[in-house]
Amino acid sequence: xxxxxxxxxxxxxxxxxxxxxxxxxxxxxxxxxxxxxxxxxxxxxxxxxxxxxxxxxxxxxxxxxxxxxxxxxxxxxxxxxxxxxxxxxxxxxxxxxxxxxxxxxxxxxxxxxxxxxxxxxxxxxxxxxxxxxxxxxxxxxxxxxxxxxxxxxxxxxxxxxxxxxxxxxxxxxxxxxxxxxxxxxxxxxxxxxxxxxxxxxxxxxxxxxxxxxxxxxxxxxxxxxxxxxxxxxxxxxxxxxxxxxxxxxxxxxxxxxxxxxxxxxxxxxxxxxxxxxxxxxxxxxxxxxxxxxxxxxxxxxxxxxxxxxxxxxxxxxxxxxxxxxxxxxxxxxxxxxxxxxxxxxxxxxxxxxxxxx
Amino acid sequence: xxxxxxxxxxxxxxxxxxxxxxxxxxxxxxxxxxxxxxxxxxxxxxxxxxxxxxxxxxxxxxxxxxxxxxxxxxxxxxxxxxxxxxxxxxxxxxxxxxxxxxxxxxxxxxxxxxxxxxxxxxxxxxxxxxxxxxxxxxxxxxxxxxxxxxxxxxxxxxxxxxxxxxxxxxxxxxxxxxxxxxxxxxxxxxxxxxxxxxxxxxxxxxxxxxxxxxxxxxxxxxxxxxxxxxxxxxxxxxxxxxxxxxxxxxxxxxxxxxxxxxxxxxxxxxxxxxxxxxxxxxxxxxxxxxxxxxxxxxxxxxxxxxxxxxxxxxxxxx
Numbered sequence: 001x002x003x004x005x006x007x008x009x010x011x012x013x014x015x016x017x018x019x020x021x022x023x024x025x026x027x028x029x030x031x032x033x034x035x036x037x038x039x040x041x042x043x044x045x046x047x048x049x050x051x052x053x054x055x056x057x058x059x060x061x062x063x064x065x066x067x068x069x070x071x072x073x074x075x076x077x078x079x080x081x082x083x084x085x086x087x088x089x090x091x092x093x094x095x096x097x098x099x100x101x102x103x104x105x106x107x108x109x110x111x112x113x114x115x116x117x118x119x120x121x122x123x124x125x126x127x128x129x130x131x132x133x134x135x136x137x138x139x140x141x142x143x144x145x146x147x148x149x150x151x152x153x154x155x156x157x158x159x160x161x162x163x164x165x166x167x168x169x170x171x172x173x174x175x176x177x178x179x180x181x182x183x184x185x186x187x188x189x190x191x192x193x194x195x196x197x198x199x200x201x202x203x204x205x206x207x208x209x210x211x212x213x214x215x216x217x218x219x220x221x222x223x224x225x226x227x228x229x230x231x232x233x234x235x236x237x238x239x240x241x242x243x244x245x246x247x248x249x250x251x252x253x254x255x256x257x258x259x260x261x262x263x264x265x266x267x268x269x270x271x272x273x274x275x276x277x278x279x280x281x282x283x284x285x286x287x288x289x290x291x292x293x294x295x296x297x298x299x300x301x302x303x304x305x306x307x308x309x310x311x312x313x314x315x316x317x318x319x320x321x322x323x324x325x326x327x328x329x330x331x332x333x334x335x336x337x338x339x340x341x342x343x344x345x346x347x348x349x350x351x352x353x354x355x356x357x
Numbered sequence: 358x359x360x361x362x363x364x365x366x367x368x369x370x371x372x373x374x375x376x377x378x379x380x381x382x383x384x385x386x387x388x389x390x391x392x393x394x395x396x397x398x399x400x401x402x403x404x405x406x407x408x409x410x411x412x413x414x415x416x417x418x419x420x421x422x423x424x425x426x427x428x429x430x431x432x433x434x435x436x437x438x439x440x441x442x443x444x445x446x447x448x449x450x451x452x453x454x455x456x457x458x459x460x461x462x463x464x465x466x467x468x469x470x471x472x473x474x475x476x477x478x479x480x481x482x483x484x485x486x487x488x489x490x491x492x493x494x495x496x497x498x499x500x501x502x503x504x505x506x507x508x509x510x511x512x513x514x515x516x517x518x519x520x521x522x523x524x525x526x527x528x529x530x531x532x533x534x535x536x537x538x539x540x541x542x543x544x545x546x547x548x549x550x551x552x553x554x555x556x557x558x559x560x561x562x563x564x565x566x567x568x569x570x571x572x573x574x575x576x577x578x579x580x581x582x583x584x585x586x587x588x589x590x591x592x593x594x595x596x597x598x599x600x601x602x603x604x605x606x607x608x609x610x611x612x613x614x615x616x617x618x619x620x621x622x623x624x625x626x627x628x629x630x631x632x633x634x635x636x637x638x639x640x641x642x643x644x645x646x647x648x649x650x651x652x653x654x655x656x657x658x659x660x661x662x663x664x665x666x667x668x669x670x671x672x673x674x675x
Contacts, residue, residue, distance in 0.1 A: 017379045019379075022375065024374065024375075029373070047657060051626075051654065055651075058646050084655050099661070100658050107469070166645075191378075191380040194380065224616075245384070296390055297390065298400055299363075299388055330414045332414070339407075340410060344403035347400060
């Protein structure tokens with residue numbers, strides 16, 4: 001927790017980054033610190049979500065045994081009350097203590113609404129669209145961390161469901177490509193988004209985490225064979241866009257590492273493109289790489305860990321699925337190994353040379 | 358002054374005239390990784406990929422089981438590779454992290470060697486004794502290196518060996534007993550590690566490693582106790598409950614002392630899950646499920662409230 005002195009120091013420090021005199025509302029800042037989730041570590045967030053999910057499952061058990069699932073009107077009314085209640089609780093008191101309660105209500109509300117709408121002979125697609133609309137509405141009305149996070153997941157889960165239900169499997173490439181672009185924008189323009197308005201600033205964190213998970217879900221659909229019957233004709237589409245974003249990302253890195261020579265930049269970009277070329281038919285690998293690189297750039301640990309785990313998984317899956325003999329696979333793997341070790345030795349030498357100067 | 362964090366910039370930007378450029382600069386200077394961090398990261402990334410790919414390439418090569426290659430050639434080749442990599446590890450010129458990564462590669466090759474041995478002499482590749490041999494023969498390296506990822510591999514091997522042993526040899530062991538032993542094995546690691554780092558300050562064990570192993574131990578205990586609750590009388594259940602209570606109590610104590618929120622949230626969550634299972638065991642009527650739902654919400658909220666209060670106290674102590 002920051003005290004008044006701390007905050008004063010902070011403001012003075014931040015003044016140094018500004019050209020003009022910094023205007024601020026100190027009382028509001030202190031109040032915001034009181035209310036903020038400064039203390040809320042990742043562990044507590046996970047605890048809230050897990051608790052919410054378990055409680056919703058138990059509640060679902062209650063509904064089934066009690067036979068309440070027979071009445072569609074009852075479900076619709078109760079579902080709406082639950083969702084409205086969750087939103088209402090958060091609008092009224094945005095307290096961390098209310099998180100588990102409101103997440104449970106929110107999830108239960110969606111489950112009830114889903115059942116209720118299903119009873120009314122609505123198709124899965126209509127229900128998914130309804131879910132997407134409710135999730136967007138929630139994001140507009142409350143910017144509480146937990147509800148926003150869950151809303152993002154529900155929204156993207158519904159989009160994936162729409163794709164699957166309508167057998168428009170190739171749209172998954174557009175889903176993945178759009179997310180790759182969106183995530184890159186989100187990470188590289190952090191300052192622009194959080195200064196664009198209070199609502200966006202509050203939504204930034206939960207949306208970032210939610211979007212990474214949704215992107216990973218899309219990548220899993222592409223990375224593991226047999227989940228979706230994706231036609232091989234378009235599989236390059238998403239990888240080309242992801243690889244292009246990685247190359248775009250490199251320009252941010254160039255500025256950071258003070259690389260100014262154009263020739264060097266061009267060589268590195270071509271080199272990256274060539275290195276990633278073998279993964280064109282497997283967009284999940286560059287996708288996970290993009291998450292790792294962006295997360296490390298902005299020092300976002302959760303994303304980094306998720307990215308590394310996904311990266312290892314997708315690479316193993318890639319080699320497992322390859323239709324070559326084990327011998328060819330072994331040669332491919334071994335030469336990739338030599339390639340990266342050489343890259344390590346090369347960069348190591350370069351850095352050592354720089355240090356001597 | 359404390360270090361400026363992302364949250365500080367977020368909150369202040371909301372209630373001040375901080376511009377996009379100013380925020381960007383503040384983020385880059387205080388939060389984002391700098392040039393040195395990038396250089397380190399890229400180096401580590403390349404060498405991990407390099408060694409990882411090479412080791413898996415070698416494993417795949419032997420998995421191919423080339424018929425034309427004489428069995429002595431196969432084993433000789435892999436032994437040669439182990440000797441070469443282990444010699445590399447002894448070179449003081451290479452930096453220590455790189456050497457540790459290479460040693461992890463050699464540890465994987467030892468597995469490949471035993472797999473080839475199993476292939477040649479038809480001992481089967483998923484028998485528990487294969488994993489047992491692999492585990493035993495890398496023990497020294499694991500201890501000497503003190504490299505957390507290698508330790509994690511080692512524990513993974515111990516767990517695998519044990520689970521396979523329970524399945525293939527000790528078929529008459531009850532599930533609860535197996536989970537009790539798994540719990541003991543995994544809980545022993547963080548307990549020992551914490552004791553060692555208390556008496557020898559030079560030992561530095563990364564938190565993520567301890568947390569991963571502790572999480573495994575807590576999960577085993579929770580699953581074991583829940584199976585015990587729903588199955589009929591099992592002799593090992595009281596033992597598991599006793600051991601778990603001792604371990605959980607010391608975990609909470611350690612969490613409070615070391616100011617680790619991880620133990621203080623994992624252990625109560627495990628207790629909540631066990632509590633919910635107990636309630637369902639008492640009755641599985643509809644009202645009980647409603648009660649369980651409310652119980653989970655209330656108890657998780659209570660845990661979070663306590664955690665926030667504790668954290669506030671810690672911050673004020675600083």
